[in-house]
Amino acid sequence: MERYKRFIIFSIVFLIGGILHVVLREVDFTACFSPLFYGVLVIVWEMLVDDQVIDRRVRTLVRGIVFFLGMYFLLQICRYRLTNGNSRFFRYAYYIPMIFLPLLFFYITIYMNHQKNDLPDKRLNLVSVPAWVLIPLIMTNDLHQLFIRLDDNL
Numbered sequence: 001m002e003r004y005k006r007f008i009i010f011s012i013v014f015l016i017g018g019i020l021h022v023v024l025r026e027v028d029f030t031a032c033f034s035p036l037f038y039g040v041l042v043i044v045w046e047m048l049v050d051d052q053v054i055d056r057r058v059r060t061l062v063r064g065i066v067f068f069l070g071m072y073f074l075l076q077i078c079r080y081r082l083t084n085g086n087s088r089f090f091r092y093a094y095y096i097p098m099i100f101l102p103l104l105f106f107y108i109t110i111y112m113n114h115q116k117n118d119l120p121d122k123r124l125n126l127v128s129v130p131a132w133v134l135i136p137l138i139m140t141n142d143l144h145q146l147f148i149r150l151d152d153n154l
Contacts, residue, residue: 006048010041010045013041014038014041017034017037017038017041020033020034020037021033021034021037035073035074035076035077036073036077038073039069039070039073039074042066042069042070042073043066043070045066046062046063046066049062050062050063055111055112057111058108058111058112061104061107061108061111062108064100064104065101065104065105065108068096068097068100068101068104069097069101071096071097072094072097072098072101075090075093075094075097076094078090079091079094088141088142092138092139092141092147093139095134095135095138096135096138099131099134099135100131103127103128103131106127107124110124
């Protein structure tokens with residue numbers, strides 16, 4: 001029953017955050033409200049879930065997911081509030097959490113289906129190779145324009 005209460009509370013808080021984002025959109029002192037609010041909400045969620053996850057590997061992956069979600073919210077603040085969306089670095093860095101989050105979720109599903117002593121096949125580690133190849137290509141896009149072509153005004 002406690003788990004359902006937490007789910008309902010988090011759902012209500014999440015909806016309140018969305019409503020406040022729309023209501024406070026034009027108020028100056030709340031410019032970074034949504035990314036900060038949802039970043040704190042993700043951290044609180046991780047603290048509540050952390051003690052319930054028994055498997056050390058899954059707990060580490062959940063912490064990685066929280067890290068990349070936090071990175072996403074921080075990059076959103078930097079990109080839109082500090083540089084008004086004109087920074088190529090923040091635009092490219094946005095793709096780092098977008099690439100690693102699905103990968104971490106994939107590994108969580110793999111580890112949740114195995115017993116503690118039963119390790120998954122080592123070949124599953126090859127799934128992360130494209131991510132590690134894409135990140136340097138994305139971050140050096142200005143040199144080769146292979147990933148995305150941007151106008152000169154960005």
